[in-house]
Amino acid sequence: DSGVTQTPKHLITATGQRVTLRCSPRSGDLSVYWYQQSLDQGLQFLIQYYNGEERAKGNILERFSAQQFPDLHSELNLSSLELGDSALYFCASSGPGQGATGELFFGEGSRLTVL
Amino acid sequence: AQSVAQPEDQVNVAEGNPLTVKCTYSVSGNPYLFWYVQYPNRGLQFLLKYITGDNLVKGSYGFEAEFNKSQTSFHLKKPSALVSDSALYFCAVRDSGNNRLAFGKGNQVVVIP
Numbered sequence: 001d002s003g004v005t006q007t008p009k010h011l012i013t014a015t016g017q018r019v020t021l022r023c024s025p026r027s028g029d030l031s032v033y034w035y036q037q038s039l040d041q042g043l044q045f046l047i048q049y050y051n052g053e054e055r056a057k058g059n060i061l062e063r064f065s066a067q068q069f070p071d072l073h074s075e076l077n078l079s080s081l082e083l084g085d086s087a088l089y090f091c092a093s094s095g096p097g098q099g100a101t102g103e104l105f106f107g108e109g110s111r112l113t114v115l
Numbered sequence: 116a117q118s119v120a121q122p123e124d125q126v127n128v129a130e131g132n133p134l135t136v137k138c139t140y141s142v143s144g145n146p147y148l149f150w151y152v153q154y155p156n157r158g159l160q161f162l163l164k165y166i167t168g169d170n171l172v173k174g175s176y177g178f179e180a181e182f183n184k185s186q187t188s189f190h191l192k193k194p195s196a197l198v199s200d201s202a203l204y205f206c207a208v209r210d211s212g213n214n215r216l217a218f219g220k221g222n223q224v225v226v227i228p
Contacts (some may be wrong), residue, residue, distance in 0.1 A: 002158060031214070043159075043205065043218040056215050090158060100209050101147050101166045104216060106158035 006107035018079040021110045025093030032074040038087040081114045117142040121219035134196040138206030148189040149207040196226045
């Protein structure tokens with residue numbers, strides 16, 4: 001158990017809909033990362049937050065947005081969903097002061113299926 | 116931007132034989148290198164990392180990796196593979212200039228009993 005909690009584990013929805021994925025980092029971790037894993041694209045970095053502020057942005061679509069709240073949990077919002085958004089979405093956290101040398105601790109993921 | 120390449124899609128190895136999973140990287144600054152393992156329907160688990168120092172890094176479950184700066188490689192190794200090592204293995208790199216961790220496409224390892 002990594003200590004990172006993601007909900008929901010599975011989600012099935014229709015095209016055009018909006019969903020919210022939730023992540024609670026390990027106790028004490030200030031950084032939260034979001035990754036998308038799909039068969040054709042592999043593991044793609046979406047966005048990183050550090051103590052409530054956006055720190056780095058990757059291949060995140062404009063239809064997607066995220067935020068980190070004062071209690072350090074994070075939410076990834078996916079809107080106007082398309083079939084191609086079906087993927088496994090991972091949240092990860094890293095410890096305070098770790099910076100670039102720290103390993104990430106991953107949650108179990110949220111599997112999104114868009115029909 | 117930093118990147119990693121894992122040239123093989125799948126690695127098959129007999130149980131008890133040595134296991135090697137290859138990884139090469141590209142960064143502009145000093146590389147920080149990581150290996151993760153993913154079992155079916157699970158999140159990624161950290162195995163080991165190279166930050167600085169000894170080129171041979173030892174990690175979890177008997178795995179080790181060798182950093183080779185001249186060849187820009189960071190191959191994962193295990194002297195004697197177990198059936199339970201069958202999983203998806205990811206190499207990842209971060210350069211010293213930012214926190215973004217870039218992953219390779221992953222290698223499926225199949226250990227044959």
